[in-house]
Amino acid sequence: MRGITKKFPGVLASDNVDFDVRAGEVHTLLGENGAGKSTLMKILYGLYQQDEGEILLHGKPVQLTSPANAIAHGIGMIHQHFMLVPTLTVAENVSLGLKSTRGALTDLKTVSRRITELSKTFGLHVYPDEHVWKLSVGERQRVEIIKALYRDASILILDEPTAVLTPSEVDDIFVIFRRLAEDGRGLVFISHKLKEVLDLSDKITVLRHGRVTGDTTPAKSDRHDLAQMMVGREVKLAPDKHEVETGVPLLVIEDLYVDGDRGRHAVQGLNLEVKSGEILGIAGISGNGQRELAEAIAGLRTPQSGKITINGQDTTASKPAKIRKVGLSYVPEERMKDGAVGDFDVKENLILLNHNSEPFCKNGLLNFREICSHSEKLVKEYAVKTPSIDATTKNLSGGNIQKLIMARELSAGPKVLLASQPTRGVDIGAAEYIHERISQQRQRGTASVVISEDLDEVMALSDRIAVMFDGKIMGIINQEDATRESIGLMMTGEEQEAASV
Numbered sequence: 215m216r217g218i219t220k221k222f223p224g225v226l227a228s229d230n231v232d233f234d235v236r237a238g239e240v241h242t243l244l245g246e247n248g249a250g251k252s253t254l255m256k257i258l259y260g261l262y263q264q265d266e267g268e269i270l271l272h273g274k275p276v277q278l279t280s281p282a283n284a285i286a287h288g289i290g291m292i293h294q295h296f297m298l299v300p301t302l303t304v305a306e307n308v309s310l311g312l313k314s315t316r317g318a319l320t321d322l323k324t325v326s327r328r329i330t331e332l333s334k335t336f337g338l339h340v341y342p343d344e345h346v347w348k349l350s351v352g353e354r355q356r357v358e359i360i361k362a363l364y365r366d367a368s369i370l371i372l373d374e375p376t377a378v379l380t381p382s383e384v385d386d387i388f389v390i391f392r393r394l395a396e397d398g399r400g401l402v403f404i405s406h407k408l409k410e411v412l413d414l415s416d417k418i419t420v421l422r423h424g425r426v427t428g429d430t431t432p433a434k435s436d437r438h439d440l441a442q443m444m445v446g447r448e449v450k451l452a453p454d455k456h457e458v459e460t461g462v463p464l465l466v467i468e469d470l471y472v473d474g475d476r477g478r479h480a481v482q483g484l485n486l487e488v489k490s491g492e493i494l495g496i497a498g499i500s501g502n503g504q505r506e507l508a509e510a511i512a513g514l515r516t517p518q519s520g521k522i523t524i525n526g527q528d529t530t531a532s533k534p535a536k537i538r539k540v541g542l543s544y545v546p547e548e549r550m551k552d553g554a555v556g557d558f559d560v561k562e563n564l565i566l567l568n569h570n571s572e573p574f575c576k577n578g579l580l581n582f583r584e585i586c587s588h589s590e591k592l593v594k595e596y597a598v599k600t601p602s603i604d605a606t607t608k609n610l611s612g613g614n615i616q617k618l619i620m621a622r623e624l625s626a627g628p629k630v631l632l633a634s635q636p637t638r639g640v641d642i643g644a645a646e647y648i649h650e651r652i653s654q655q656r657q658r659g660t661a662s663v664v665i666s667e668d669l670d671e672v673m674a675l676s677d678r679i680a681v682m683f684d685g686k687i688m689g690i691i692n693q694e695d696a697t698r699e700s701i702g703l704m705m706t707g708e709e710q711e712a713a714s715v
């Protein structure tokens with residue numbers, strides 16, 4: 215890709231970018247949210263067309279006008295969110311959109327034979343007749359790879375391919391990626407996880423504000439170097455931890471059962487306690503009861519049985535307003551669905567939960583002077599980048615919306631903080647800031663629960679780490695004893711002797 219420039223109204227998304235991928239190479243594209251990674255890859259995959267510059271494949275200029283056109287040129291994309299139909303078999307998913315050798319009839323035998331060949335060649339261990347809904351997350355990822363290989367892709371774009379995998383599944387998929395490169399394919403790897411970037415890459419290109427700010431290799435860089443290239447300043451990858459004496463348990467959960475949306479127990483007989491002045495991290499693969507646990511604590515989902523106590527008061531099945539008064543602050547997993555109202559302005563979202571109480575409201579009338587003063591203070595204190603407190607919230611970046619939610623929740627002076635996926639989808643600069651704020655709550659004596667699928671985040675923040683699998687706690691490890699391997703094993707259902715529950 216030479217001199218690629220792409221403009222959107224008011225935004226220069228790609229600014230004269232040069233990027234190349236060679237046969238047998240894993241070339242990582244690294245950058246914060248909004249740095250231009252997705253735009254560049256969407257141009258390569260035919261979803262966008264560049265305003266300036268050219269794309270050369272095997273030395274010849276090409277016009278990539280659609281994804282179908284890109285696939286015909288040998289470019290495949292493994293998406294972060296799987297593009298599979300769960301009710302169909304692996305072979306049926308692979309054959310979707312392809313012409314059959316039998317005309318109007320599907321030729322699944324030929325497709326299955328080819329899948330088996332590819333599976334053996336690259337160690338993918340995929341069975342053509344298996345229904346996708348029965349497969350694990352790691353197996354579904356392999357089906358996505360098979361789909362691209364079946365279409366004979368010589369260039370593979372890997373968009374955050376490890377986002378939902380366990381550490382052992384990441385190791386397995388990296389072996390497969392290496393085999394693909396050794397077979398002469400070029401791989402473009404997009405990831406926020408700096409350790410993975412250093413483990414897999416042959417070459418690394420860093421983007422910032424739509425421009426290339428540096429090229430490097432794992433041999434010449436470490437995580438701190440890459441973070442600095444991404445952000446343009448020194449970045450702390452883990453917050454400073456001060457000695458804090460823990461106090462009494464402020465969150466106690468006893469024998470909790472919570473049903474999921476499909477009726478079965480998503481949380482099963484769970485016991486947990488979190489003390490004043492400690493951060494408990496909850497690790498686990500998505501879909502193992504973390505969301506239902508958080509919603510039950512916050513009063514958004516009614517438990518079937520068990521007990522939840524916050525700050526000494528029984529809050530089992532209480533309304534969210536009562537739980538908040540007792541001392542819970544909640545940073546939800548989906549910020550735009552559950553954490554903020556996109557069409558409200560910044561100041562409205564900052565008083566969303568206490569707009570009807572003093573000093574913001576008196577005798578049923580809003581006190582706008584007090585609301586504006588409070589909002590200006592929080593925006594400044596929490597470094598929320600916004601044109602003004604009157605700006606519409608949905609127009610802010612993901613990181614700034616998350617900072618806004620953190621500002622509202624932490625300014626309430628919580629006894630218990632529940633933060634679910636606090637830095638999902640935010641860039642490394644915003645993540646650093648959010649981690650620092652959660653760590654400060656620890657010094658103030660807050661009992662904090664951080665639920666995250668990012669193992670590095672859990673290990674950097676937590677004093678103790680609990681691992682959830684199939685709605686149960688598999689074990690709790692003190693941070694100093696935790697390893698990626700031990701946590702990874704528990705994430706797959708291997709039990710470990712629990713520390714103090």
